[in-house]
Amino acid sequence: MPGLADILLAVGYLVGLPILAGSAIAAVVGWPARAYVGALAVGMVVVVGHGLRVPQSLALAGGAAVAMGLAALARKRRSAERAAPLSAQEKAVVAALAAVLFPAAASAALRALHDPVLAWDGLKIWYAKARAAYFWDPIALDPRPAYPELGPVLWMLPMRWLGPGFENVGRAFLPVAYFAWVAGLPAVLGRPYGWTALAAALVSAMMAFDVAALTNGYQDAFVLVTAGFATATWLGLLLRIDAARASGDPGERNAASPDLVASGDRAAMPGPPSALVAAGVLTGALPMMKQEGMVWSLLLGGAFLGSLFWAPIRSWRRLARAVLPFVAAWVIASAAWPLLLAWNGIEASIQGNAFTFGSISRAFRQLDRWPAIRVYAQQYLDGHLAAIAACALASGAALVFAPRLRRALALLWTVLLLGLAFVVLVFLATREDLAWHLQTAFARLASQADFVYVLLAFVALGGIGQKITAHREKARAEPAPSRG
Amino acid sequence: MVGMIQGSWAAGAVMLRSATVRNLDRSLLGTLGVAAAAIGATGLALTSGAPRYVEAVAALPDLLQGLSRTTIEDRRRAAYGYCDRTGYGYVMDVLRAFPDPGARPLVKYRDWDERVELLLPDRRERVDPRVVVGIGLQQEDFLPGIVGVAALRSREHHDGGSFERWTFATGRDIERLIGFAIQLAPPPTAVPAELHLALVESLKSPARLAEWTVAIPAGQQGEAFFPLPRPIRNFSINRGATDFVLELSWSSGGPVPAAIGAVGSRVDGEGFAIVSPPGSCLTALRSDLLDEIRRDPAGPWARFVAALPHARPR
Numbered sequence: 001m002p003g004l005a006d007i008l009l010a011v012g013y014l015v016g017l018p019i020l021a022g023s024a025i026a027a028v029v030g031w032p033a034r035a036y037v038g039a040l041a042v043g044m045v046v047v048v049g050h051g052l053r054v055p056q057s058l059a060l061a062g063g064a065a066v067a068m069g070l071a072a073l074a075r076k077r078r079s080a081e082r083a084a085p086l087s088a089q090e091k092a093v094v095a096a097l098a099a100v101l102f103p104a105a106a107s108a109a110l111r112a113l114h115d116p117v118l119a120w121d122g123l124k125i126w127y128a129k130a131r132a133a134y135f136w137d138p139i140a141l142d143p144r145p146a147y148p149e150l151g152p153v154l155w156m157l158p159m160r161w162l163g164p165g166f167e168n169v170g171r172a173f174l175p176v177a178y179f180a181w182v183a184g185l186p187a188v189l190g191r192p193y194g195w196t197a198l199a200a201a202l203v204s205a206m207m208a209f210d211v212a213a214l215t216n217g218y219q220d221a222f223v224l225v226t227a228g229f230a231t232a233t234w235l236g237l238l239l240r241i242d243a244a245r246a247s248g249d250p251g252e253r254n255a256a257s258p259d260l261v262a263s264g265d266r267a268a269m270p271g272p273p274s275a276l277v278a279a280g281v282l283t284g285a286l287p288m289m290k291q292e293g294m295v296w297s298l299l300l301g302g303a304f305l306g307s308l309f310w311a312p313i314r315s316w317r318r319l320a321r322a323v324l325p326f327v328a329a330w331v332i333a334s335a336a337w338p339l340l341l342a343w344n345g346i347e348a349s350i351q352g353n354a355f356t357f358g359s360i361s362r363a364f365r366q367l368d369r370w371p372a373i374r375v376y377a378q379q380y381l382d383g384h385l386a387a388i389a390a391c392a393l394a395s396g397a398a399l400v401f402a403p404r405l406r407r408a409l410a411l412l413w414t415v416l417l418l419g420l421a422f423v424v425l426v427f428l429a430t431r432e433d434l435a436w437h438l439q440t441a442f443a444r445l446a447s448q449a450d451f452v453y454v455l456l457a458f459v460a461l462g463g464i465g466q467k468i469t470a471h472r473e474k475a476r477a478e479p480a481p482s483r484g
Numbered sequence: 485m486v487g488m489i490q491g492s493w494a495a496g497a498v499m500l501r502s503a504t505v506r507n508l509d510r511s512l513l514g515t516l517g518v519a520a521a522a523i524g525a526t527g528l529a530l531t532s533g534a535p536r537y538v539e540a541v542a543a544l545p546d547l548l549q550g551l552s553r554t555t556i557e558d559r560r561r562a563a564y565g566y567c568d569r570t571g572y573g574y575v576m577d578v579l580r581a582f583p584d585p586g587a588r589p590l591v592k593y594r595d596w597d598e599r600v601e602l603l604l605p606d607r608r609e610r611v612d613p614r615v616v617v618g619i620g621l622q623q624e625d626f627l628p629g630i631v632g633v634a635a636l637r638s639r640e641h642h643d644g645g646s647f648e649r650w651t652f653a654t655g656r657d658i659e660r661l662i663g664f665a666i667q668l669a670p671p672p673t674a675v676p677a678e679l680h681l682a683l684v685e686s687l688k689s690p691a692r693l694a695e696w697t698v699a700i701p702a703g704q705q706g707e708a709f710f711p712l713p714r715p716i717r718n719f720s721i722n723r724g725a726t727d728f729v730l731e732l733s734w735s736s737g738g739p740v741p742a743a744i745g746a747v748g749s750r751v752d753g754e755g756f757a758i759v760s761p762p763g764s765c766l767t768a769l770r771s772d773l774l775d776e777i778r779r780d781p782a783g784p785w786a787r788f789v790a791a792l793p794h795a796r797p798r
C-alpha cells in the first residue's frame with residue numbers, strides 16, 4: 001500500500017517532471033536533457049538517502065522535493081525566455097521528428113512492459129538491486145555492493161506505486177530516455193531548427209538503437225544514453241562558441257575563454273549556469289550507473305574542459321569562474337557514489353578483484369592477450385563497419401565544408417578512440433578468466449561508446465546541412481548580378 | 485536496402501542541388517566531393533540503423549496484442565518457466581499452501597542457482613532448510629553417481645614409486661562428493677599395497693581439500709570405489725569449468741590407475757525424502773519435518789504436502 005512519501009514522490013515524478021520538460025520545451029533548447037536531468041536528480045537523491053541509511057520515506061520525499069523544486073525553477077526561468085518562441089517551421093520540424101521517432105519509442109517501451117526481466121545480469125544483479133532498494137535493504141548487504149544503483153533506483157520508483165511485481169514499468173524509462181535524447185539532438189546545433197537538422201537527427205537516431213539493450217535490465221544502455229545526453233549538452237555549448245567565433249562575434253576577442261560559453265549559451269538557454277550544471281550533473285551521474293562510468297565521466301569531463309584550451313586562454317581567473325558550475329556539479333555528482341561506499345565501509349574496487357587501478361600496469365605485462373582480444377575487437381569492427389564508415393565520411397565532408405565543426409568532431413573521435421581503448425585495457429588487465437570475460441562483457445562494454453556514432457553522424461551531417469541552408473539564405477538575400 | 489540507397493541518393497541529390505557553385509564559395513570539385521561523401525555517409529548511417537527501426541515498428545502490433553490479451557502474471561509465468569528456467573510457476577504453486585508466510589523452501593536447480601526468490605511478489609526472507617524444491621531435478625539427482633571423469637595430466641616415475649596428476653571438472657554444481665571410482669590396470673598387485681590420494685583445489689590453487697590413503701589388497705583388479713574419509717559438501721558450486729586436481733602416489737609394485745571417476749550427487753539429499761508426485765521438478769522434506777507430519781497428520785504441514793502441485797512436464 002503506497003504511503004504518503006510514495007504519493008509525494010508520485011506527484012513530484014509524474015507532475016513535476018512534465019512541468020520541467022514542458023517549461024524547457026517552451027525554452028526551446030534542450031528540453032529532453034532537462035527532463036532527464038530532473039529524473040536523474042530525483043534518483044540521485046534517493047540513492048544518497050539509501051546510502052546514508054535515512055528512512056525510505058524521507059529519501060522519497062527528498063526526491064519529490066527535488067522534482068518539484070526543479071519544476072518551479074524551470075517555470076521561473078521560462079518567463080525570462082519568452083523572447084525566443086518556436087517559429088512555425090521549427091514547430092513543424094520538432095513535430096515531424098517526434099512523429100517519426102514515436103513508433104520506435106513506443107515499440108521499445110511496450111517491449112519493456114511486455115517482457116519480464118529475464119537476462120542474466122539484468123535479473124540477478126540489477127533487478128536484485130532494484131528490489132533491495134524497494135525493500136530498503138542496506139547497500140552493504142547486497143552481494144555486489146560496489147555496483148552503483150542509480151539505474152535500479154529509477155527502476156524501483158514505479159514499483160513503489162504499483163507493487164514489486166510491476167518491475168516492467170520501471171524498465172520502460174530507458175527506451176523513453178533514449179528517444180528523448182535523440183529527439184533533442186537538433187538543440188546541439190542550435191537555433192533555428194531546420195529541416196536539415198531534422199534529417200540528420202533521423203538518420204543518426206537509430207545508429208545506437210537496440211531494443212534488447214534498452215529493455216533487458218542491463219545498465220550499459222543507461223551509460224550510453226546518459227553519456228549521450230552529457231556530451232550533447234556540452235557539445236552544444238562548444239558549437240555555439242565556435243559559431244560565435246566564426247561569425248566575428250565580439251566574444252572572439254576572448255578566444256576560447258569559457259565565458260564565451262556563457263555568452264554563446266545565453267543566446268539560447270535560460271542561463272549559462274543551468275546548462276553547465278546540467279552538463280556537470282549528467283557527466284557526474286555516470287559513476288552512479290556502472291563502475292566503468294567513472295572512466296566515462298573522467299573522459300567526457302576531461303574532454304569538455306580540455307577543449308576549452310583549443311585556443312589561448314587570456315584570463316585564467318575568468319576561465320575558472322566560468323567553468324565552476326560545470327566542475328562543481330561534475331565533481332560532486334562523480335564523488336557521491338564512492339563517498340557513499342566509503343561511508344558504508346564497502347571497498348570500491350572495480351569488478352571485485354578483476355580490475356583495480358593497480359592492475360593497469362599489469363595490463364602492459366599481459367600484451368600477449370591481444371590475439372584473444374583481437375577476435376572480439378574484429379567482431380566489434382565488423383558489426384560497426386557501416387556506422388564507422390558513415391561517421392568517417394560525414395566527418396571528412398564536414399571538415400572540408402564546415403570547418404567550424406573541427407573542434408567538435410575532433411573531440412568526438414578522441415572520446416570514441418579513448419573509450420574503445422579503455423575497453424581493450426579492461427581485458428588486458430582483468431584477473432577473471434579471459435575467455436569467459438571476453439565472451440560475456442566485451443560487446444556490452446564496447447556498446448557503451450555507441451552514443452558517439454550518433455553524435456558524430458548528427459553533428460557532421462547536420463552541420464553540412466546547416467551550412468548549405470545558410471548559403472542558400474545568403475544567396476537569396478544578395479541581389480542578382482546585373483547583366484550589364 | 486534498395487529503398488535506403490535510393491533514399492540516400494535522393495537526399496544527396498537535394499544537397500547537391502542546393503550546393504551550387506553560385507551559392508558556395510567552394511570549387512565545383514570540392515562541392516561534388518562533399519556531396520558524395522554526405523550521400524555515402526547518409527546511406528551508410530541508414531544501413532546501420534534503419535533495419536532496427538523497421539523491426540521495432542513491425543513488432544508493435546504483436547506487442548499491443550500481447551499486452552491486451554495477457555496479464556503481467558501470465559507473461560511472468562511464461563517467461564520464468566514452470567519446471568524449467570527459474571521454476572517460478574512451480575515455486576509459486578508450492579508456496580500457495582506453504583504454512584510459514586515469511587519463509588520459502590530451499591530451491592535447487594539442475595545447473596546453477598536461478599534465484600527465484602527475486603521474482604516472488606512478496607518478501608520471504610527466511611529459507612526453511614527442511615523443505616527442498618528441485619527445479620528440473622529427478623530422484624536420481626539425490627543419488628550418488630559419476631559426476632566427473634578424470635584425465636591424466638602428468639606421470640612421474642622414480643626409484644621409490646610413481647606419482648600421477650589427474651584433473652576433472654564436474655560441469656555443473658555438485659553438492660556432495662563421496663569418493664572416487666578407480667579402474668586399476670592389469671596385472672593385479674601381487675602383494676598388498678597403499679595408494680595415497682590428494683584432492684587439490686585447482687591447477688592454479690594448491691589448496692588440498694582432502695588427503696587419504698587406501699589399502700589395496702593383493703590381487704585387487706578392475707574397478708574399485710575409494711570413499712573419502714568424510715564426504716565434501718558444497719563441492720563444486722558456481723565453479724564453472726575449472727578443473728579439480730587429483731594427485732596419486734604409490735610405491736613400486738603398487739596398483740596403476742587406468743581410469744578415474746569422481747563419485748557424488750547433484751543434491752546433498754541425506755536425510756530427505758521426496759514427497760511430491762514424479763515429474764520434472766520435485767519437493768523433498770527432511771526427516772524431522774516428516775516426523776512432525778506423522779505426529780500431526782491434520783496439521784498445516786500435512787495439508788501442505790497434500791496440496792503439493794503435480795509437477796508438469798517442462
